Amino acid sequence: MKGFKAILVKECRHIIRDPKVLVAVLLMPVVLVLLFGYTIKNEINNARFAVLDNSKSVFSRQIINDISSSNYFSLKTIINDNSQIEKAFQSDNVRIVFVFPENFEENLKRNQKADIQMIVDASDLNVATTLVSYAQQILDKSIQDRHVAVQMQPIDVRVKMQYNPQLESAYMFIPGNIALIMVLVTTLMTSIAISKERERGTWRLLAITPSNQLMIVLGKIIPYMCISLICTVLVIVLGIVIFDMPMRGNVALLILLCFLFMLTACALGVLISVLTNTQQVAMLTCMLGFFLPTLLLSDFLFPIENMPVPLQILSHIFPAKWFILAMRDIMVKGAGFELVWLPVTILLGMTIVLLGLSVWKLSKKSV
């Protein structure tokens, strides 16, 4: 136990000796949250659009008015014939062009059915699909409101975006950011801290002392655990304060979940440091093996449902996916344990396996 405390003190001293790293680590959550919050937004405001109104009718003008008065779209230009559509995309940078056919109003009145063509810039697929769904909603509403007599469709489908009516992307990126930070701070820093000692040979110095290896490792990783918990709290608070992330679920459950994921990340870090011999290899393994998958395969930036099946299956083995799933359910849906038991159990299982594996490998590793 004495050895454990001495190593804990030593590790804290290492961290304080190099305050640049500490400052960087504590600033990272702030930067990440602001970056993701303001740049990668799934909701789109003021998308430029153009209109080609061949019908030049009252109806079409009203609809155009409704579109441009919404927050999502702003009217860039009105074009007069088909040949200008391409130009609108290229030089005016519009995202979407609405084309009203010549007989739009007549069709609508006579057949209760009319077509509007939407030409969308699909070079950014996410933006394109989001814009189409916004436009659809506005058009439906506009026609319903102004022409009660007109039934667009025999079945009136109304969409309600449950839990996230404003389609706020904060709901997506806050849990994702926590996962990223855990991987960076806990996994990366613990694996570096341990492999650094191996690389320099000081590990043997500690191994020769009477304290056992497990205590040494524990003493080394606990400071990083504390830092990553501070970062996690920072991200959650920033998310709630700046981006209106809701906190509908049980706070204790949330903290427990974060703690569990931190243990997973920690066990991973120790395992990586045992399996690799140098800091650089450990760092590369963390970044390529875990940081990237956490970014790409965890339902954080890209929906897993849209991925090819092999990738979908692969995504199951990364702990971040389960963590993000459970975090979202707790924070946004207000889910209790009865709803998140599956991801939590999977995470717990992963943690136990990883911890067992790293302790076993550690005991076999020569010093």
Place this chain on the structure above:
Amino acid sequence: MFFIKISISVFPSHNFFVSLQLVEILSKVEHSIVVQNLTRKFGDFTAVDNISFQVKRGEIFGFLGANGAGKTTTIKMLCGLLMPTSGTAAIDGYDIVNEPKMIKTHIGYMSQKFSLYEDLTIKENMELFGTIYGLNRSLLKHRMANIIEKLNMYEYRNTRVCHLPLGRRQKLAFATAILHNPSVVFLDEPTSGVDPLARREFWNMIYETAETGTTILVTTHYMDEAEYCNRLCIMVNGQIRTIGNPIELKEEHQADTINDVFHKIVNRK
């Protein structure tokens, strides 16, 4: 002795048995390192090949050999970091296979390559290792003060180790390695890269420590250093080729220096 005298008078028949046991205990205590037929294989490669030797308490015992001769592997086994494939060894009477934990509290270890944390200060390094070895606060404080005074480093006590010159650093590392009063200290190439004057001072420290009854096992590349040892052995390909005190060895191999002895042994097939 008092107990034995009484036992002689009361149980004369036990007299012989008791004294035999005593001899055994005494010999154990007298030899702080006893190595018997120690072997370590890594797959097909035999790193340490059936070596045996004994080192007396307070002796400075040298390990000479080229890189890869098996010196480090032997030291690792004696420190309880590596299990032998066969054979046994005892440090201070504790078996390296069955009682590695006991061994760890009785040994110190120092190597030139890595021995202190460079980003910690002198005091912090000593505090770290002192605490790990379970010294209590007042004892640790006392010993730290002694060492710092003895090494004339009072003005550097809060200096980070990386700012110290190599010679000082290595003396400090040795002082830290014997902070907990180990009965055996392993020095793994302690002086490589250090200037001759600093090396001389370092050896003075080794002599002083040995005089207090601490056994010292030192590996080295420097042949002149080998002359300073009380006894030494030369390892080639995992085997001990010769063992003895430097003067005997020189006579035996008709050589002027240990360097010549070493070359004669290494080149002999």
